[in-house]
Amino acid sequence: MSDKTETNKKAPMTDVERLALCQKLDEELDDFINSLEKKRYTDGWPEDRWEEEMDKHPFFMKSVPKDGELSPLAEGLAKLKYDPEENTPLELANSYKEDGNFNFKHKNYRLALLGYTEGIKVRCDDADVNASLYNNRAAAHWYLKNYRSALLDSEKALTFDPKHNKARTRAANSAFEAKKYDTCIDHCQKLLESKNDKEVVELLNKAKKSKMVQERDERKKGRSDAKRNEDKDELIKTIIKRGIKISKCDDEDDIDLSKLEPTLPGAHDAIVHIEDGVLMWPILFLYPEHQMTDFIKGCPENVPLIRQLQQVFPAPWDAEGKYMCNNVNVYYEGYDKMPHIVDPNENLGDILVSKYFELKGGTAAFFILPRGSVIERNYIECHI
Structure with missing residues (x-):
């Protein structure tokens, strides 16, 4: 008896045979699906509440649930996004910026401030991101009518990007609202160096007029204060001259x-x-x-x-x-x-x-x- 066993080898499928097999499998799958019981799917999101249901999903959550608790998945996702050990400073800064932008778009300006502030605290080394964070925080301050803070943040953005026209425009407007007319004029003039903008020209003229009024009022106030000081001195001198004793005054120099x-x-x-x-x-x-x-x-x-x-x-x-x-x-x-x-x-x-x-x-x-x-x-x- 021979020790060798005969091995039967199959010939490879031709392209025609392979195509025929695929068609057969597709037909069998169609027959299986059609044989299933016709039943309406009721476990999906209702049409009138799909946004509400979507907000509950960890990937799309816009706010913490009312009970203040996050699911383990949502908590894990948050950690992945904001954990300093899992993200570079630049990634963290961008994540906080996105969070600020989201709240800003929904007019939650105070929450937007928090997001931008956290992004600024990261101190990433990307000048464009830092300029954007400060500029966006200035915008949130603007809508909250915190004009001095809006001015400070706009000017901080300009230290990272001196050609950031949006930041400079907001700085000019914020300075005007804060009655810092010289600062407003300076920013307007720098804006006009690159482009002759009608709105900037109007703001510049308003600032110049307001500065003149402010200076006039300061002169009037100065004269009024001087007159008041003269009256005060005359009053105290008269009381001393009359010899009237004032309680809690040790001597004439103590009277005010x-x-x-x-x-x-x-x-x-x-x-x-x-x-x-x-x-x-x-x-x-x-x-x-x-x-x-x-x-x-x-x-x-x-x-x-x-x-x-x-x-x-x-x-x-x-x-x-x-x-x-x-x-x-x-x-x-x-x-x-x-x-x-x-x-x-x-x-x-x-x-x-x-x-x-x-x-x-x-x-x-x-x-x-x-x-x-x-x-x-x-x-x-x-x-x-």
Whole structure:
């Protein structure tokens, strides 16, 4: 018997045979599909909610779910996109830029700011990407009306790309809104070096006119401030000359307007002032019995105090008619913490320079009490 076995070898298929086999397989597959039960597919995305369902997919998510949790796949994708160990600085910067652009397009400008800021923090070494990040962040600031920040970011973009016309145009507009007219004019002139743009020319002219108005207003303000300082100096000199003692002022050099402003709510505009050389003081009348007060602005120092009392009496709250000019006594509390009776027929200015009188809170305060009453006696006794 021979040790050799005969091997039967098949001849290779011809092109005609191969084509016939493919057609046969296609027909068999068609027959199989047609034999399946006709059934509507119900597991897809509904036509009226396809965008909503799409947003739930990790690849297309636009925001974190309401419950604040991401699926493991979504979390993994986020890590892949933003993980510094998986991405170069340039890739990270572009990812954050894309995130900022997405929010910007949807008018979520504050979220866009965050995206661009994170991209800037990466500090990639691509000048074009950095210029774009700063320019885009400037645009977000612009829509939020943060004009100074928009100007700063636009100018930062120009440090990476001096020929970035969009950044320079935004810098010019932001400077105008921030009332930095010289800066606006400078950017406009640089833009016009390369192209004669009608809108830039209009902005340049507006900036020049606004600068003139601004300079005029500053001159007026300067004159007004100088006049106010002169009035202030004259006022303080007059008070010192009169010899009026001001609370919390150790000496004449310690007197300033802040210590002469009335401390009563709503009375800040009633500060002492001079009219035709006469000091006009705010005064306060206090009625301890009824816990009521009267505040009077601009009382002349050369007029008797009783004239001011005559303006407030009879008082609407005085049903018994006890508070009349001829039956009340007037007191002030001196720096010695004691009550001192006042002759209301004296001029206000003479009372203010009385031995123990001290002006507190920029206002002359007087206590008004019915003469010989229990309330007057109690008032005096509580100070003894």
